[in-house]
Amino acid sequence: MAESHLSAAHAEHDHKPYGWRRWVFATNHKDIGTMYLILSGIMFFIGGSAAMVIRAQLFKSGMELVDPAVFNSLTTMHGLIMIFGAIMPAWVGLANWMIPMQIGAPDMALPRLNNLSFWILPFAFTLMLASFFVPGSAIAGGWTMYPPLMQQFGDSFPMMIFAIHLMGISSILGAINIIVTIMNLRAPGMSLLRMPLFVWTWLITAYLLIAVMPVLAGAMTMQLTDHFFGTSFFNAAGGGDPVLFLHVFWFFGHPEVYILILPAFGIISEIIPSFARKPLFGYEAMVYATASIAFLSFIVWGHHMFTVGMPVAAQLFFMLSTMLIAVPTGVKVFNWVATMWRGSMSFEPPMLFAIAFVFLFTVGGLSGLMLSLVPSDYQYHGTYFVVAHFHYVLVPGAVFAIFAGIYYWLPKWSGHMYDMRLAKWHFWLSVIFVNVLFFPMHFLGLAGMPRRIADYAPQFTDWNMVASIGGFVFGASQLLLPYIVWKCVRSGKPVEANSPWDGARGLEWELPSPAPYHSWEFPPTEAVLAHADKH
Amino acid sequence: MKRATLGKLPGILALAAAGGARRASASGWDLINMPRGVTNVSTRIYALHMMAFWVCVGIAVVVFGVMIWSLIFHRRSRGAVPDVTMTHSTKVEIVWTIVPVVILVSMALPAARLLVRINNNTDPQLSIRVTGFQWGWYYHYVGTHVSFVSKLSASSNAARQLDSGISPTSVPHYLLSVDHKLVVPVGEKIRLLITSVDVIHSWWVPDLGVKKAAIPGFINQASFTIAPNKPGVYRGQCAELCGRDHAFMPIVVRAVSPAQFAAWIAQRSARQTEAVTGPAAAGATRT
Ligand code: HEM
Ligand SMILES: [Cu+2]
Ligand SMILES: [Cu+2]
Numbered sequence: 001m002a003e004s005h006l007s008a009a010h011a012e013h014d015h016k017p018y019g020w021r022r023w024v025f026a027t028n029h030k031d032i033g034t035m036y037l038i039l040s041g042i043m044f045f046i047g048g049s050a051a052m053v054i055r056a057q058l059f060k061s062g063m064e065l066v067d068p069a070v071f072n073s074l075t076t077m078h079g080l081i082m083i084f085g086a087i088m089p090a091w092v093g094l095a096n097w098m099i100p101m102q103i104g105a106p107d108m109a110l111p112r113l114n115n116l117s118f119w120i121l122p123f124a125f126t127l128m129l130a131s132f133f134v135p136g137s138a139i140a141g142g143w144t145m146y147p148p149l150m151q152q153f154g155d156s157f158p159m160m161i162f163a164i165h166l167m168g169i170s171s172i173l174g175a176i177n178i179i180v181t182i183m184n185l186r187a188p189g190m191s192l193l194r195m196p197l198f199v200w201t202w203l204i205t206a207y208l209l210i211a212v213m214p215v216l217a218g219a220m221t222m223q224l225t226d227h228f229f230g231t232s233f234f235n236a237a238g239g240g241d242p243v244l245f246l247h248v249f250w251f252f253g254h255p256e257v258y259i260l261i262l263p264a265f266g267i268i269s270e271i272i273p274s275f276a277r278k279p280l281f282g283y284e285a286m287v288y289a290t291a292s293i294a295f296l297s298f299i300v301w302g303h304h305m306f307t308v309g310m311p312v313a314a315q316l317f318f319m320l321s322t323m324l325i326a327v328p329t330g331v332k333v334f335n336w337v338a339t340m341w342r343g344s345m346s347f348e349p350p351m352l353f354a355i356a357f358v359f360l361f362t363v364g365g366l367s368g369l370m371l372s373l374v375p376s377d378y379q380y381h382g383t384y385f386v387v388a389h390f391h392y393v394l395v396p397g398a399v400f401a402i403f404a405g406i407y408y409w410l411p412k413w414s415g416h417m418y419d420m421r422l423a424k425w426h427f428w429l430s431v432i433f434v435n436v437l438f439f440p441m442h443f444l445g446l447a448g449m450p451r452r453i454a455d456y457a458p459q460f461t462d463w464n465m466v467a468s469i470g471g472f473v474f475g476a477s478q479l480l481l482p483y484i485v486w487k488c489v490r491s492g493k494p495v496e497a498n499s500p501w502d503g504a505r506g507l508e509w510e511l512p513s514p515a516p517y518h519s520w521e522f523p524p525t526e527a528v529l530a531h532a533d534k535h
Numbered sequence: 536m537k538r539a540t541l542g543k544l545p546g547i548l549a550l551a552a553a554g555g556a557r558r559a560s561a562s563g564w565d566l567i568n569m570p571r572g573v574t575n576v577s578t579r580i581y582a583l584h585m586m587a588f589w590v591c592v593g594i595a596v597v598v599f600g601v602m603i604w605s606l607i608f609h610r611r612s613r614g615a616v617p618d619v620t621m622t623h624s625t626k627v628e629i630v631w632t633i634v635p636v637v638i639l640v641s642m643a644l645p646a647a648r649l650l651v652r653i654n655n656n657t658d659p660q661l662s663i664r665v666t667g668f669q670w671g672w673y674y675h676y677v678g679t680h681v682s683f684v685s686k687l688s689a690s691s692n693a694a695r696q697l698d699s700g701i702s703p704t705s706v707p708h709y710l711l712s713v714d715h716k717l718v719v720p721v722g723e724k725i726r727l728l729i730t731s732v733d734v735i736h737s738w739w740v741p742d743l744g745v746k747k748a749a750i751p752g753f754i755n756q757a758s759f760t761i762a763p764n765k766p767g768v769y770r771g772q773c774a775e776l777c778g779r780d781h782a783f784m785p786i787v788v789r790a791v792s793p794a795q796f797a798a799w800i801a802q803r804s805a806r807q808t809e810a811v812t813g814p815a816a817a818g819a820t821r822t
Contacts (some may be wrong), residue, residue: 021736061703061710063695069779142776148751149734149778236752237776242735243750278617284802285628307737307774308748309755312654316647323639327632334631337602342618344611355606362598366591373646375576375653376584379569380738382774447566448741449772451783455695457710458703462563 005295012165016434016517024119027111028517029096030413032118036093039121041086046129046521048475050078061458066284070142071454073132073216079143080160084167084262085125087394090402091263092117092174095202097413098405099178101508104187104529106518109180111422114255117173124166131156131163142452144253145220147234147245151227158228168213175206175213182206187507187523191285194533196506200287204294208255208262211298216252219245228438241306250301259299261393262290263399264361265332268354270506271404272336275351276343277503282335289328296325306377315374322372326365348501353404356396356431364392367442391438396431403430403481410485411500415514416492422484429477436470446471507532570741573765573790577744579649587642594638594750596657653744656756659726661719667729667736667749667773670780674717677728680807681800687711687783711770716789720796722763729755734778740771748775750802761790 016022016031026032046067054074057065066074096114100107132138136154139145150157181201186195195203222233223245232238234245265286273280280286302310302318310318336358345351367389371377380386403426411417440463445451449460456464499509510528511519524532571581609615662677675682687695691709694701703709719725729738731749738757739746747757771786792798 011766029794063697063699067697067779068782072776072779072781140779146735146776149776152734152778236631236750241752243753276617277611278619281621282623282628285623295663307746308750309753312651316652319646319650320643323643327635330635331628331632337605338621338627339600340602340609342615342616342621343605343609344615345606345609346611355602358602359599362595366595369591369642370584370587373583373587373642375580375646375649376587378653378739379580379584381746382739443567446569448570450739450772450782452776454774454781455710457708459563459566463566471667500736533655 012480014456025115026118029105029108029111029519030515030517031101031115032114033093033096033098033109034119034413035118036089036227039118039125040086040090040093043081043089043125044478047078047081047086047479050074050081051471052475054078055468057454058456058464059468060461060465061456063408065457066454069140070137070452072141072452075137075452076140076142076145077128077132079137080128082394083143083256084164085128087172087260087398087402088167089121091202091205091260092171093401094198094263094267094405094409095174095178098409098508099181099199099202099475100185101412101511101515101519102199102506103190104483104507104520104524105181105185106521108177109185110177113173113177117170117177120166120170120173124163124170127159128163131159131274140367144249145223146249147223147242150223151235161224162272164220165217166218171209171213175209178202178206179210187520187529189526189529193287194529196266197280197283197286198266198270200265201269201290203264203292205259205262208259208294208297212252212255212477214475215248216256219248219252222248234346243305243535246305246308247301250304253304254301255294255297257390257393258293260398261361262294264357264398265290267401267405268336268357268369269332271350271408272339272358273353274408274501274504275348275354276337276340276345278343280335281338281341282331285331286335289331292328293325296328300325303372303377307372307381319372319374323369326369326372329365333365344503346503348407349420349427350404350408350501352424352427352431353400356427357400357404360392360396360400360431360434364389364394367392380445382450383445384441384449384451387451388438388441388445391441394528395438396434400430403427406481406485408501408504409508410488410530411492411495412508412511412513412515414489414492415495417495417500418484418488420494422452422480426477426480426484429480430474433460433470433474433477437467437474438470440464440467440470505532505534539577549601562603569661570765572742572744573761573767573769574742574744574759575762576649576653576759577742579652580744583646583649586645590638590642591769620751656726656758658724660723661756662726662728663717663719664737665727665729665749667731667733667738667777667784669733669778670773670784672717672784672786676800679800679804681803683715683803685713685715685717687785688714691740692783708770711772711785711787712786713787716768716787718789718791718796718799719744719761720793721761721790723793724760726756726758729757736773736784737775738771740769740775740788742769742771743788746774766790766792 014284017025019162057071106301134155139153139156140161141149182199225231226233226235232240234240234242269280269286300318300322302314303322371380371389407423444460444463449456498512507524552659569581569584571578664675664677666673671684671686673684690706691712693699694703694706694709729747729749729753730753736749737746738749745757745759747755767790769788773781773784
């Protein structure tokens with residue numbers, strides 16, 4: 001590895017506050033990143049517990065565990081917690097940790113804003129989770145919160161809306177910080193088209209966040225005023241239109257699903273070259289594909305609404321635009337495969353998760369393609385087929401990419417190596433049982449099982465049992481992750497070199513391990529940049 | 536016979552992929568694909584679905600095949616040397632942009648044709664107003680006095696109470712049976728005028744190839760023609776989350792010959808006074 005360009009003197013600049021102040025008044029990108037990741041982990045397990053109850057209830061036909069109203073609350077909160085509580089904060093946490101290191105900056109551009117955007121979240125999530133305990137329990141209209149159903153819930157209704165407002169503010173502040181950091185703090189010589197793909201995909205994601213979080217907030221505020229102040233945006237009796245909400249929600253909702261996946265594309269695009277020991281194939285194509293996906297994501301929202309009765313021309317438009325998105329998505333997959341091609345691959349945990357990502361995300365992309373054909377979607381919509389589709393892109397998609405990122409960068413963060421054997425156990429259990437869990441859902445949906453139902457006809461029992469067993473084992477195996485991380489930080493073998501991965505390239509690997517408190521106190525020189533680029 | 540096996544292939548392939556190469560034994564294991572259905576539209580949707588499925592299988596075989604090849608042969612443990620000069624190739628990149636576009640267009644064309652066909656709701660021989668409510672359906676045969684509420688059957692309703700102790704398998708068509716079925720004639724074009732009095736529901740019967748949202752304040756249309764040789768009972772469910780008992784508002788359609796239907800309508804009209812019941816009635820007249 002390259003000799004470290006950073007002297008020991010660097011470390012002496014660490015005048016960090018100690019004790020609780022270090023966290024409450026945190027302005028350091030690493031401390032804030034750590035807090036984001038821990039919060040995300042907590043929410044992942046809370047949302048996961050809800051999923052375990054859901055799978056237990058659906059283990060077989062017959063109502064035996066929870067009341068249908070509770071079941072609906074659980075599915076609703078599972079979705080909201082996983083999207084806003086688990087996946088999004090994990091991405092922001094990884095952005096905080098990695099973007100300054102990857103662009104040669106000492107920290108994020110706006111450290112106090114960074115503190116604020118993190119500390120909003122515990123309040124938002126407390127409000128959200130507390131809504132379980134108010135009369136009438138949590139909202140139960142699905143994560144999509146369609147009116148007029150949403151209007152029927154008690155105090156949890158305004159609580160959830162305020163929680164969403166808070167999360168939206170946090171996301172927007174975080175996104176502003178990320179954009180400003182990337183635009184202003186890049187090391188001299190790091191041109192835009194030299195940036196690592198994780199930075200690129202996050203830059204585009206940040207713009208998506210700024211564009212659509214206010215849209216969600218607006219839609220939810222309109223529901224709030226419909227409920228409390230007598231407006232009729234979505235109330236047909238007052239001349240409003242419930243379908244308007246669907247349009248506004250999905251105008252947010254589809255870009256949102258790309259907010260959840262674009263940073264994953266970035267991480268995978270860094271890990272595969274590292275372990276194939278070969279530069280990413282088609283770097284520029286990757287950047288342009290990401291940008292076109294982001295653009296197209298604004299004009300496909302209608303594919304969530306094919307059965308609400310849009311004009312044929314509109315349905316046709318949304319079908320074609322949705323199919324078009326498959327093209328840049330395909331380009332990405334082909335580029336990853338081409339990067340592996342004639343490489344020299346080794347299979348450490350980050351690479352294992354990345355390979356599983358490429359396989360299983362593609363499965364989700366292909367079912368997405370099937371869903372985009374409107375006539376077929378008339379049969380798929382509102383069934384477990386859709387549930388299978390989006391869980392394939394989100395669990396072995398987004399979540400596996402987060403795991404891959406953690407296993408890739410944890411040695412850099414902690415300065416210790418984790419237990420490789422356990423991490424491989426985590427991988428194999430996850431990859432096998434995620435399929436046992438979600439693949440049968442394709443069958444159930446095609447055979448006619450609607451989603452979001454608390455009980456089902458007996459003929460669906462067999463595949464539901466398979467899915468539930470897969471769910472229980474998958475859920476239990478996730479407990480390995482916090483254990484592996486804890487063990488690594490406490491007592492992992494120290495990493496001596498800058499990089500534990502011989503094929504890894506990028507500025508973060510030019511820093512010592514663990515990375516110094518103020519990552520790049522002096523910008524990396526052109527020589528360092530060149531070394532970081534080289535494969 | 537051959538066709539039936541082909542239809543099951545996706546599931547069988549998928550089973551193999553999921554690592555469980557078990558043979559279908561009990562009936563539940565067979566439920567892995569979309570029903571072909573009993574209308575012209577539902578059969579064409581099935582064909583489109585299978586076409587899209589095979590295209591996806593084809594893409595998956597090629598992409599995963601290359602990947603698996605690479606995973607086997609291009610690994611360091613086999614002494615593979617990375618080809619670090621391979622960074623991009625405009626030619627290849629153009630090819631793998633154009634080829635998918637061609638494949639997509641070839642899928643979009645039949646889909647668009649079928650889409651236009653499905654959304655043609657003109658010239659029905661019979662119109663039925665369908666009104667969703669929490670939690671059941673209200674049907675009114677337009678131009679007659681025949682109307683009624685259709686709710687989950689009493690036996691299913693008893694069994695679905697939390698800890699009822701009644702085994703679902705002991706109830707005929709548990710959760711898929713109603714007190715009053717929607718009766719329609721085969722061979723005639725039937726148009727549904729679908730709305731709701733409270734929240735959004737969705738009227739779905741897979742065998743008819745119809746799924747349409749029931750939205751308060753708006754009337755949606757959908758139509759179907761059941762093949763003349765396919766009288767029978769077709770079951771479906773609400774497909775849009777509509778509150779606590781969303782799982783418990785099934786739809787059951789009984790398709791009979793036009794003559795039987797005429798007799799049924801005449802008999803129902805005769806006792807129309809008792810027909811209009813339930814909370815939906817008030818809202819339904821509003822539409
Ligand atoms: C090739 C790319 C994709 C295509 C063509 C596609 C297409 C679709 C379509 C047509 C639907 C609507 C299905 C219905 O409700 O009837 C859908 C739903 C969904 N997709 Fe995708 N999709 C793609 C990729 C993704 C990705 C990358 C994500 C997220 C990471 C995603 C997340 C979702 C979610 C969450 C839903 C369901 C939302 C809900 O109803 O709750 N999709 N997709
Ligand atoms: Cu979408
Ligand atoms: Cu419903």
